[in-house]
Amino acid sequence: MTASRARALHLTVALVATAALVLQTVLVVQGSAVLDETQVPPMATRLGRLVSYFTIQSNLLVAVTSWQLARDPGRDGRWWRVVxxxxxxxxxxxxxxxxxxLRPLLHLDGADWAADKLLHMVVxxxxxxxxxxxxxxPRSSASTAWWTLAWPLAWLAWTLAVGTVSGWYPYPFLDARENGWGAVAIACVGITVLFLAVVAGARAVDRRLAPAPTGGLRPATRAG
Incomplete structure (x- = not known):
C-alpha cells in the first residue's frame, strides 16, 4: 500500500468520523434524544453529557488521529503510538x-438513527x-499496550464517581441505582476483559502484518 493511498483512506475515515460527530452535536444542541433521556436538559448539561459518552470520545480520537495520518501516514512517536x-x-x-x-435499547429514527449508526457501526x-x-x-509494544488502558480506566472511574453524585450515567449498565452495584461490577469486569482482549488482538495483528504504509516512507522500527 503506497503512502498516497494510505492518505486517501485515512482522509475517508477522518471525514466520516467528523461528519458523525458534527451531526450528533447538532442533534444534541437541538434537543434530540440521547439514549433513553426523555426530558431535554439545559444546553450546558446536554453538551457536558455529550462529551461524557465513551462513544463520542472514541470517535473523536479516531477523527483526530485520522486527520493527522491523512497528512503524514507514517507518523510515529512514543505517545502518538498510545493515542x-x-x-x-x-x-x-x-x-x-x-x-x-445497547442496540436493543434504542428506538431511533431519522437523523438520530443516522447519527447512531455512523458513530456505533460505520466509523x-x-x-x-x-x-x-x-x-x-508496526507501532505496538508492551508499554504502548498498557498505557492504552489508562484512558478507559480513567473514564470508567470518573463516570462512576460523577454518576454517584449526579445520578446520571451515560450507559444503563453502569447505573447502580437501577441494577445494583453487583451487576455494575460484573459489567465493569466484563468490559475490562474485553478491552484487554482487544488490545492483545490489536498488538498481535500489528506485529504480524507487513509494515505499512510503504512507497517512499521508511517503515518504523518494530517495537518490542
Whole structure:
C-alpha cells in the first residue's frame, strides 16, 4: 500500500468520523434524544453529557488521529503510538458494546438513527478496516499496550464517581441505582476483559502484518 493511498483512506475515515460527530452535536444542541433521556436538559448539561459518552470520545480520537495520518501516514512517536492504539481499541469496543448491550435499547429514527449508526457501526468498521490495511505499523509494544488502558480506566472511574453524585450515567449498565452495584461490577469486569482482549488482538495483528504504509516512507522500527 503506497503512502498516497494510505492518505486517501485515512482522509475517508477522518471525514466520516467528523461528519458523525458534527451531526450528533447538532442533534444534541437541538434537543434530540440521547439514549433513553426523555426530558431535554439545559444546553450546558446536554453538551457536558455529550462529551461524557465513551462513544463520542472514541470517535473523536479516531477523527483526530485520522486527520493527522491523512497528512503524514507514517507518523510515529512514543505517545502518538498510545493515542493511535487507544483510538483503534476504543472504537472497536464502542462497536462491540453497542451491538451487544445497547442496540436493543434504542428506538431511533431519522437523523438520530443516522447519527447512531455512523458513530456505533460505520466509523468502527471503517476505522478498524483502514487500520488493518494501512496502519501505520508496526507501532505496538508492551508499554504502548498498557498505557492504552489508562484512558478507559480513567473514564470508567470518573463516570462512576460523577454518576454517584449526579445520578446520571451515560450507559444503563453502569447505573447502580437501577441494577445494583453487583451487576455494575460484573459489567465493569466484563468490559475490562474485553478491552484487554482487544488490545492483545490489536498488538498481535500489528506485529504480524507487513509494515505499512510503504512507497517512499521508511517503515518504523518494530517495537518490542
Amino acid at each position: 493511535r492504539l487507544a483510538a483503534v481499541v476504543g472504537i472497536t469496543v464502542t462497536g462491540l458494546v453497542h451491538f451487544v448491550l 468502527p468498521v471503517l476505522a478498524v478496516l483502514v487500520w488493518a490495511l494501512v496502519g501505520p505499523r
